[in-house]
Amino acid sequence: MSAVAVSDSAGLDPARTAAVLALLRAAAAADGVRPLSEEAELRLQHGGPPGGRDVVATEPDGPLTGYARLELGDGTGDAEAELVVAPTARERGVGGALLTRLEELADGRPLRVWAHGDLPAATALAGARGYTRARVLLQMRRPLxxxxxxxxxxxxxxxxxxxxxxxxxxxxxxxxxxxxxxxxxxxxxxxxxxxxxxxxxxxxxxxxxxxxxxxxxxxxxxxxxxxxxxxxxxxxxxxxxxxxxxxxxxxxxxxxxxxxxxxxxxxxxxxxxxxxDEVLLYTEEDNTAAVTLYERTGFTRYAVDVSWRRVP
CATH class of the missing domain: 3.40.630.30 (Gcn5-related N-acetyltransferase (GNAT))
Known part of the structure; x- marks a missing residue:
């Protein structure tokens, strides 16, 4: 396992933002799913409400290996985050290092972390750190x-x-x-x-x-x-x-x-x-009325996003 350097700031410079966006494209190509929500990408590029932090992981010689977006809000309720590891840097402890820093920044508050696509690596990391599934978002699709x-x-x-x-x-x-x-x-x-x-x-x-x-x-x-x-x-x-x-x-x-x-x-x-030829939508898994309605109109379940939650 190589050393991982993690830092955070309230905004990134244009060069680092471009590097993160390139990382996101590489992860999407490797996994077949967008690694961050649209909202997180917009806040990466344009900023967001007070309390937001951009967290980056790098190797000792500088290459970007991971990114996380944290929203602390007004200091009450759960902190929320999303994270992604570069495909070429996986199984090196990058995800764990990012998650550790997110937990530190949450400062004792419950933390929710979205895992887009419910990928096995994310499930393994969340389970090992004591997180439980708090919310499940279905992606459904149908032909046009x-x-x-x-x-x-x-x-x-x-x-x-x-x-x-x-x-x-x-x-x-x-x-x-x-x-x-x-x-x-x-x-x-x-x-x-x-x-x-x-x-x-x-x-x-x-x-x-x-x-x-x-x-x-x-x-x-x-x-x-x-x-x-x-x-x-x-x-x-x-x-x-x-x-x-x-x-x-x-x-x-x-x-x-x-x-x-x-x-x-x-x-x-x-x-x-x-x-x-195809259309998608998102809906909460526990909204049975909506899921049933969409299934009756030709939509089928395609992918799952999971919000993992940990109470310190």
Whole structure:
């Protein structure tokens, strides 16, 4: 086992950030799964709320061998982290060294660490350090070649669907998102900055961000639901480009109108029109109602992300 040097900071310089991004691409190619969440990658590149730390592992002569992103938040509740080890540096104690530093930075608080793909090495490390499975996120997929996308699900007579308009629809969508995901601690708390960062990403396409309005959006209309789709380029979620049901939300007051299915079908049809053959989505494993619904609409389980938790 070679020596591992670990350091942390509240932000990385551009050269080190580029090196981490290259490491992430190498890990994704080796493992077939993105090693960090989109949120962690955005915070690596643009920073995040106070309390965030970037932790890097290097060999004595300088090459980067691992990276972790830690969120300490306001100092209450669990600290949360994600980590990745370079494929060429595995089985050298890098993961253990990163995890030790994360535990030190958590300073006695419970720590949750995401393992994307539920890979055997991550399971072994977490189990050896006394972590238990606290949360499981399913990735589900379905083909976009089925005939059921040819017939659009009907909309209520007073509802119409239009593409998102950058610079005009942000406030309405953020309000909808907060209401639709009020019980979701991550999604429901999105801020204007969270939305702005994603609008600036290369993958952002307002034509695939579908909004269901009752009335005129510019004359007091109400936003009842939205289906925001995403396209992953080749190498991101697999060897080929893959679509995603990125955010699908319905206002609580609009439940029961069939908007979920209507927006889902229109979003999937949009992705198929982009020439894609497959679409993915994420859902909590213990949300049995959602899992059952997705399975009935052709989705099957594809991969698992696990949040491991340890109480000191």
């Amino acid at each position: 070649t089925d005939a059921d996308l040819d017939a659009a699900a009907p909309l209520p007579p007073d509802v119409s669907v239009a593409a998102f308009r950058p610079g005009r629809d942000e406030a309405a969508w953020l309000r909808l998102n907060a209401r639709a995901f009020a019980a979701h601690p991550e999604q429901g708390a999105w801020t204007p900055e969270d939305l702005r960062l994603r609008e600036a990403e290369p993958w952002f396409d307002p034509a695939g961000f579908l909004l269901a309005w009752r009335g005129d959006p510019d004359a007091g209309g109400a936003l009842l639901g939205a289906h925001w789709t995403k396209v992953h380029p080749p190498g991101d979620a697999g060897p080929d480009a893959v679509g995603e049901v990125y955010v699908l939300g319905i206002d609580p007051d609009a439940q029961g109108l069939g908007l979920g299915r209507a927006l889902t079908v229109r979003g999937l049809a949009h992705l198929r029109g982009r020439g894609l």
